[in-house]
Amino acid sequence: MNSRADSSLVLAIELAVCCIALAALLVPEWDVALVKVETVPSGAEIRLSNGLVFTSPAEIPVLSGGTDITVSLDGYASADTTVTLGDSGVVVTLGYVFEVEVTSAPSGALVLADGEIAGTTPVTLRFDRPGRHVLEVLSDDSLSMRDTVVLASNRPRSVHFDFPLRTPQGLVFIPPGIHDFASGSDDRSLRREVALDGYYLATCEVTNSMFCAFLNCADSMIPHDSSGIGPRTELLDSLFRCDYPIEIEVLPEGFAVREGLEQYPVRGVSWEACVAFCNWLSSAEGCSFAYRLPTEAEWERAATVGDGRRWPWGDSEPSGNLLNCSDRNEALACREPLLDDGYAETAPVGSFPPNPWGLYDMSGNVWGWCADWAGGAGSPAGDGDTVKCLRGGSWLSSAGDCSCFSRFGASSSLGYPFAGFRVAADRLPDSGSASSNPGDAGSPMPAVTAVPGARFVPSGSLRDGQGR
Missing domain, CATH: 3.90.1580.10 (paralog of FGE (formylglycine-generating enzyme))
Known part of the structure; x- marks a missing residue:
């Protein structure tokens, strides 16, 4: 009887070990630390790769392999970064976003911003860097117009084209x-x-x-x-x-x-x-x-x-x-x-x-x-x-x-x-x-x-x- 009981105990232990190993395989990483994330300006949304959302400043759970986050705030360009266990704290500085409203008469013209299709008029474009940007609009009857805007602040701009x-x-x-x-x-x-x-x-x-x-x-x-x-x-x-x-x-x-x-x-x-x-x-x-x-x-x-x-x-x-x-x-x-x-x-x-x-x-x-x-x-x-x-x-x-x-x-x-x-x-x-x-x-x-x-x-x- 004792030998049979010992065998059952060994079998139970082996089964438990297998379950733990299987769990480790299915969940490769565990939350192991909290790291404080601050943004400039504050009040930005911090979205983790697993879907959790925080508002800065906030302490977020970080996995052993690091946690990817996206920081966003109206009027500023979004920023992506990775927070690791070695970070004692993270500060994310958001850059300005430069908005340009493009309209035309007649409306419905195709808009190209720096050579890339950006929509049809009326449309609001968002640039993440200052400086010169070339806008071109194409009408339905193949007429085109072009203008260059110089963006130096994040105040909204507007450009109108009369075809x-x-x-x-x-x-x-x-x-x-x-x-x-x-x-x-x-x-x-x-x-x-x-x-x-x-x-x-x-x-x-x-x-x-x-x-x-x-x-x-x-x-x-x-x-x-x-x-x-x-x-x-x-x-x-x-x-x-x-x-x-x-x-x-x-x-x-x-x-x-x-x-x-x-x-x-x-x-x-x-x-x-x-x-x-x-x-x-x-x-x-x-x-x-x-x-x-x-x-x-x-x-x-x-x-x-x-x-x-x-x-x-x-x-x-x-x-x-x-x-x-x-x-x-x-x-x-x-x-x-x-x-x-x-x-x-x-x-x-x-x-x-x-x-x-x-x-x-x-x-x-x-x-x-x-x-x-x-x-x-x-x-x-x-x-x-x-x-x-x-x-x-x-x-x-x-x-x-x-x-x-x-x-x-x-x-x-x-x-x-x-x-x-x-x-x-x-x-x-x-x-x-x-x-x-x-x-x-x-x-x-x-x-x-x-x-x-x-x-x-x-x-x-x-x-x-x-x-x-």
Whole structure:
């Protein structure tokens, strides 16, 4: 009997040892100490990896292998750390969080913060470090805007983007704003802030087809010698003040664009001819706008999309896929022999990618006449100044001379084979009564009846042949 009892006791002891060993395997670590955790500032939430939550300052249970904690407090960046048995006490200092509220009109734009997708407007961004941060917003119709914010305190900031609005007629409405006007200078000390009202700008340069429509309607505005002087008339001579062939010819039935050149930018027109075109467009029946040449500041803001970029497409260096300049195909100067844009001289408008606001050929193709005289940033101007400014470079320029800040001055009464223009416009006061949306523009250019037999189709808008 004693031997049987001894055997049962041994079996019981062995079973107990097995249970203890199994428990040790299932629970590898036990709370073995309490360690005090403080935070700066105090009152932060301390969340342990096992789900327990404390408020600082607090003594928390620490495992033999250490305990992972997350410390968080509104207005501050969360911090993760590990508390070990060797710590007599832990102090966690929380850094500021920098909030930026991003809104846009219209809303719903995709927001990128420092190149990473961060949501859609309206959205509040939280940065855990001060300094410069780049914000970019993309609208549903692929327009984009960019701004840089400098965060130095944890006070909430707000950034609002007003997107340009496209109209069905080939104009883009540029919202009002403050522009850091460079006026052709890379010297920031010469820049000045210019407050601009909202305005419209054509997405493309005026084409030969558009200008030809004007010529065939201009008899009542400008003396027209229908007898012709060789291939020219007094009308053409008054508008194209140059001695080289132009791309519009005179037929017995009227003016016509040389075949195949309808969608190329008109060039060789003087500044005064551009003003005459704008005046005609403004006085045409059914117009909702007053047309004019853009000012330098308006042109520059549209080209740089308001963020001061050197090139309309962004920061990458020029290539033959981005602009039309004096490349290997251009025989007169060939300033960029390593580039190939595919054209010897001008290219059809809209042949190269637009800038983020949907504007084509803001670099290269033809220099664009502006309303201002060419005195430069900070120079006083008068109505009598006849040297006017051109911006953006051309097919005869080096790539460097096609930047958003490139400019030069020329006589307003002469035409040049590398100079053209695009129109700006202001909505007439009573034309917006039907709609408060600047993008709901009325018809800016009336249909023009073609002279029978002439080889051109006048445009019904300021779009190019591809609907841009």
